Amino acid sequence: NAGVMQNPRHLVRRRGQEARLRCSPMKGHSHVYWYRQLPEEGLKFMVYLQKENIIDESGMPKERFSAEFPKEGPSILRIQQVVRGDSAAYFCASSGDRLYGYTFGSGTRLTVV
Amino acid sequence: AQKVTQAQTEISVVEKEDVTLDCVYETRDTTYYLFWYKQPPSGELVFLIRRNSFDEQNEISGRYSWNFQKSTSSFNFTITASQVVDSAVYFCALSEAGYIPTFGRGTSLIVHP
Numbered sequence: 001n002a003g004v005m006q007n008p009r010h011l012v013r014r015r016g017q018e019a020r021l022r023c024s025p026m027k028g029h030s031h032v033y034w035y036r037q038l039p040e041e042g043l044k045f046m047v048y049l050q051k052e053n054i055i056d057e058s059g060m061p062k063e064r065f066s067a068e069f070p071k072e073g074p075s076i077l078r079i080q081q082v083v084r085g086d087s088a089a090y091f092c093a094s095s096g097d098r099l100y101g102y103t104f105g106s107g108t109r110l111t112v113v
Numbered sequence: 114a115q116k117v118t119q120a121q122t123e124i125s126v127v128e129k130e131d132v133t134l135d136c137v138y139e140t141r142d143t144t145y146y147l148f149w150y151k152q153p154p155s156g157e158l159v160f161l162i163r164r165n166s167f168d169e170q171n172e173i174s175g176r177y178s179w180n181f182q183k184s185t186s187s188f189n190f191t192i193t194a195s196q197v198v199d200s201a202v203y204f205c206a207l208s209e210a211g212y213i214p215t216f217g218r219g220t221s222l223i224v225h226p
Contacts, residue, residue, distance in 0.1 A: 056213065107157065
């Protein structure tokens with residue numbers, strides 16, 4: 001009964017590099033949500049995906065950020081050409097039905113140096 | 114639009130004191146869900162409770178209790194006889210009609226021995 005698995009737990013990137021964050025939802029869950037938590041702030045919604053579809057990306061920065069949830073494999077949040085301001089904790093949550101509680105992963109802490 | 118306000122940024126108590134964390138929400142929907150999550154120093158998000166808008170019964174789980182009042186749009190969380198292990202950031206969240214939850218900025222609870 002593995003929960004939502006996120007990896008890596010910690011990721012260090014130099015400015016200008018790419019960061020790839022992975023999220024494997026709970027077994028049977030087909031809805032995935034990405035959130036960002038900046039230091040001293042709450043969680044901000046970024047994107048909501050179902051298998052192979054982006055449902056809502058209203059919280060995604062317009063540039064450098066992208067997300068996918070392929071038919072097979074984990075959901076990926078990609079940040080291209082990272083900048084210091086991208087340093088944050090990125091959380092993934094999954095649900096089997098929007099009406100039920102969301103289960104969060106342990107997060108990936110991205111540090112841009 | 115949904116909004117969650119956690120006016121208390123930080124609360125500091127001594128062990129064994131009772132403490133209440135406030136959560137006030139705004140929504141135009143009649144069907145919505147309210148959540149509380151705990152984020153201990155280790156960083157993961159721990160689900161505590163989900164409550165739908167049609168169930169105003171208060172809930173008690175051990176030392177934790179929740180007071181849901183639609184008349185004041187509040188969903189407050191009380192910890193009785195606090196312990197050092199309760200030290201964490203606590204987030205309240207709102208989901209309109211089961212859609213993507215919006216989180217408050219969180220309340221940092223520090224319990225001193």
